[in-house]
Amino acid sequence: MSEPAVTERLFHETAAENSIRAAERLSDDAWAQLTEHPEKFRVLTGDRPTGALHLGHYFGSLQRRVEVQSRGVQTWLLLADYQALTDRAGSVDLQDSITDIVLDYIAVGIDVQSDRGLAFRHSQVPELNQLMLPFLSLVSVSEIERNPTVKSEIETLGSGHVTGLMFNYPVHQAADILFCHGNLVPGGRDQLPHVEITRKIARTFNKTYSPRRRYFQEPVLLFGEAPMLLGTDGKKMGKSARNAIFIRDDEATTAAVLKKAVTDSDPHIAYDPVNRPTVANLLLLGALAAGTTPEAVADEIGSGGSARLKAYVTEAVNEHFRPIRARRAELAADPEIVKSVLDRGNEIARETARRTLREVHELMHL
Ligand code: TRP
Secondary structure, eight states: OOOOOHHHHHHHHHHHHHHHHHHHHHHHHHHHHHHHOGGGOEEEEEEOOSSOOBHHHIIIIIHHHHHHHHTTOEEEEEEOHHHHTTSOOTTOOHHHHHHHHHHHHHHHTOOOSBTTEEEEEGGGOHHHHHTHHHHHTTSOHHHHHHOHHHHHHHHHHOGGGOOHHHHTHHHHHHHHHHTTTOOEEEOOGGGHHHHHHHHHHHHHHHHHHOSSSOOSOOOEEEOOOOOOOBOTTSSBOOSSSTTOOBTTOOHHHHHHHHHTOOOOSOSSOOOOTTTOHHHHHHHHHHHHHHTSOHHHHHHHHTTSHHHHHHHHHHHHHHHHHHHHHHHHHHHHTOHHHHHHHHHHHHHHHHHHHHHHHHHHHHHTTO
16 A cells, blocks of 8 residues: 555544544543433443453553442443454453453452443344444445554454454444443543444434434543553563463462563663663552552662562552452352353343344334
């Protein structure tokens, strides 16, 4: 593909910045509103079951989900098993991953066992998946092609390896959100293009098939100030890479992973994310776990070098996760818990999807 002309590129960059700014405004408005009127919102967000959840997930999104739910917003969590097919990390077992993630949810304090929330699986809710067909009629191929997240995935894989399911997953994700009239999607920036396609689908559907009554609400991506936590090798923390600390890890495993963490040779510890990214990342992790700032941790370590830094981080992480891990171990001992969470979640999701699909069919005169 040829390089776009400079002016065209500038135009696209400016458009992208404007759309991020607009999305941030929507997110801020939603934060303000949900404090006063939590009953007007429903969170729908999900995870690909490609392994247990790690500390990047915890500090990056799970903590925020707990906070939003604690303000009274009903929270629906999706185990996106169909989406996991698009990037199945070789050896991971889907069932084990799903069990792990549900245990992680409950252990960190997300309520998926009452009116406040639930968890369900894509594959167990056929009417949700069926909703993808009418939605596919509302977007063009070029709109999907422009989706930056899909674009970079195509670049990584090569288009010959991109399946139809993968190409269309943003539309599937729109069905995930709209089937239950979810209007609040906590997530990172990479999810913004998907939420924008969802908004477009909702808007086009309403305009075409329900002009007098807005049938679908346009959902809002709820940004957080979540800092980006890297793996212990300084690269993206991955579910399968050995650079991650998992919520479910025990204290000895946590210590072993941190012991092998990459640092630099300067014994004076200072917070300098640009020039010393691996040290900065450990300081950030220690600070998040201890509830302080990376600068304060650096001051405390001073010239103690990376050995003291690692000891500090290990202690802080293990202390933070001690009650969470204890709760998780208790839950894991009873296999009925996860089963009953999913049976209930799948059933409620299915009833809801059935009803939405029926209403969509009626509005479309199908
Ligand atoms: N795309 C999300 C991820 O990769 C997972 C996901 C699937 C999701 N469906 C969703 C997130 C609906 C928010 C809303 O992590």
